[in-house]
Amino acid sequence: MKNPYNPIGAKIVKIEKISSINKLFTIKIKDEKTRNAFKFRHGQFFILSVPGFGEAPFGFCSSPAIKETFQVSVDKRGSLTSKLFELKVGTDVGIRGPYGNGFNRKKIKSRDLVLVAGGCGLSPLRTIIQDANLNPKNFQNIQVFYGCRNSKLLAFKSDYKKWSKNIEMNLTVDTPDKAWKNSVGVVTNLLTSETIKSDSVAILVGPPVMYKFVIQKLVELGLSNEDIYISLERRMHCGIGVCQHCALVGGKYICTDGPLFSYAEIKDTPEGI
Amino acid sequence: MTDKQLQDLVSYLIKNKYRVHSHKEIDGEILIDEIYEGKNFELCPQRPLYSFKKFLLPPCQTMMKFKNNKTIGVKNPDTKTILLGIHFYDLKALTLLSQVFEKDPYFQKKLRNMMLIGQSPIPAKDEDYQKFEEDILEHLKFDIFLETKSNNNQKSFRIFTGSEDGQRLLDNFGYKDYEHIEYAGPVPEEGLNITQKSLIEKIFKSKGSKIWKELNKKCIDCGKCSIVCPTCFCFKISDEIKKDKIVRKREWDSCFYEEFSEVSGEHKFLDSTEDRIYNWYDHKFVRIPKEYSMPGCVNCGRCTEVCPAGIDIRKNIKRIIEEN
Incomplete structure (x- = not known):
């Protein structure tokens, strides 16, 4: 049975400082076939992991038209992002996704x-x-x-x-x-x-x-x-609509129904925004 | 099937390397434990304090291991397990969980190696027999079901099978007097009933009303209800660094804990007890019914029994229905 939690092996190929608190990581999926099959849309996100420091969701930050690599910009905040800030070019990371419904x-x-x-x-x-x-x-x-x-x-x-x-x-x-x-x-x-x-x-x-x-x-x-x-931002663990951390009361999940919502869709959801 | 035959069946299962788990009274509490011999086995009619969910969704389980930045295999022994004496409502809960974790390889692997043997509640009197006819049993996931009968204080069981594995097991054991019920999926054709449907609306309407303000004061966010609840399945995933390897594990979580909804910058989206308890009811009576066409509460009463603040889910639902 396919394991949706298995991370795809990827490598950090470039790291740039883009503001006083933020770094831009360029990531390349190691396996060529997987890399070619990996396509995302505007508004989607992925889950990035470093073994020992866990997983966290991040929005893509580069154009989907760029095929070889993709980028993610990271603020130093929690244990995973602090670890990311220490990493050097060439380090292996894991990714899961793309997740979310993306944009029309x-x-x-x-x-x-x-x-x-x-x-x-x-x-x-x-x-x-x-x-x-x-x-x-x-x-x-x-x-x-x-x-x-x-x-x-x-x-x-x-x-x-x-x-x-x-x-x-x-x-x-x-x-x-x-x-x-x-x-x-x-x-x-x-x-x-x-x-x-x-x-x-x-x-x-x-x-x-x-x-x-x-x-x-x-x-x-x-x-x-x-x-x-x-x-919308919420805590996420699974990314596939099961763990309940990102649920909005009333029945929507940020990870599968979002993270982009039209105001019409969520204006009646209590505490949605 | 007589009591004695059931004991023989248990002995047969243990002899055939199944690990049999059932519930019994231990120090005044009804708890699930492993059964090591069939002789003297008696099916416990009472509800176990904890449900059987931990056998399919362990409180903490290893998802994968990493060594020198490489994924290394996780050995999960294929133990053949029998869960014996699962009550009707707990079968309902396991049926729901098997829907929620339909694509989850960890859950499904455990389910594949497991036989579910259900039991009906003991009838108080002969005429009160609750008949587990096809329309109820056909929507439950089970392998064998024991419908308890008592004639002149003599207990016996009417036997149903719900899977080919169940039939094979009974055939091999040498018991033929069973009826088979074909599993028709978890949801009856008509889907949710009227009460369940209207409850979705009523919970939503009740948001911000007096009942939640009262529960905000009463509930102490201990999360006991979510631990004993047979349908609560929230989880978190985290890494643990052990000597020479790293373990990525999945653990039960509870939406009553403050950090459940915390994001970076310490912002919590469910930031009051009122928000959290409403979210719990929303999951049971709104989200699960909408997603799976099944109620998210199987009416086992465990949450009410363990609540240190005396919160009674049945009373609250009754009130929400009446007041909205």
Whole structure:
């Protein structure tokens, strides 16, 4: 019987520091056949493990169009992520997945996108940003609204210039330093009837506190509940809808039904957001 | 089948290298234990305090081992196990678990090496016979089922088989007087009954109401109910570093523990007792019925019996039905 818990053998092939608290790992599946068969969609995630330090779910952070390797950005937080920060290029890791329902591809390609990110939330949205840079023809207009506490925490800073060729980048921080030239304040302030078209599709990735205000604003600006997508975070152990850690009361599982949900899908779920 | 024949069957099973587990009174409590001889064996009619779930879903089990960063095989001996005397509601629970863990190789391997022998409750009087006719038994996973009869205080059993393995075992033992019931899957054709269906709505409607505020004060989050519950199956996966190898293990978890919903940054999504106990009821009476078309509570009453705060699940469900 196939064991869904068996990790696929993979290797860390590159490690880059992308902000004061964050590192970007490039991962390659060792077996060629498995590597070629491994395909993921925007919005999906995988479970990464280091023997002895356990497993944890991570969102993909590179374009699905890149086949040989994929990337994950990691903040140093728990025991597994602390261990990851110590690892060197060439180390073996285990992966399981891809998991989650991913994003409706048609919607992504045929509509203007508003990507709202807070803190480390930019990483999973990078799958779309990078994809749009590689294949601009597959996308309509993309606007990114990204907020952080301070400019040191901004992820992928060195990429913004490159991204800006195809994508509108809007940045804001809570506490600016002297060199800061962009907006100051919460990301919600950047969303106005002048900046946002009401027939856009919005994807939000960030802390729950951001969701509440951003959703309210986007609804005010005329976006429909079906067109506002939120990525939900929960503790996960199995990734396949059994262990109950990521269950939402009422019957949805973040790991199998999400992690991306439209606001219409979860607005009546108590404590969903 | 007479009492004596059942004893002979137990002796036969032990002789044929089956490890037989059944429940009996030990120091005033009804507990499951291994049976080493058939002589004097008596089927215990009372409900064991713990259910049989640990035989299929051990409290802690090794999933895989790593040595020098390589996966090494886990030896799981194929012990042939008999669970003897499983009550109707515990069979229901095992039937549900076998659905939930349908694709789980650890669970399924244990189930393959296991024979489930069920028993009906002892009838109080002859006329009160609860008949386990096809419509009930056909939706339960079992190999052999013993329907208890008592005539003039003489106990005997009507025998059903629910699998080919069960038939083979009885044939080899030399007992032919059984009826076979074909397993028709876990769910009756009509799915959930009206009460079960309306309970899904009523639990949802009750969210935030007085009953949960009261339970918030009463429940002490000890998680005893989830340990004795035959359908509770939440688990966690973690690694343990042993001398020269690393063990990835799966352990029972409880949604009553605070860290159950904790994510990095110490945020807990189920951050009050009210949230946690509601989530427990939601799993039993909303999520499981929606996912598997079966109720997630088999009405065994164990959670009520062990609750140190005196929380009575039957009373609460009755109240939720009445108040919503």
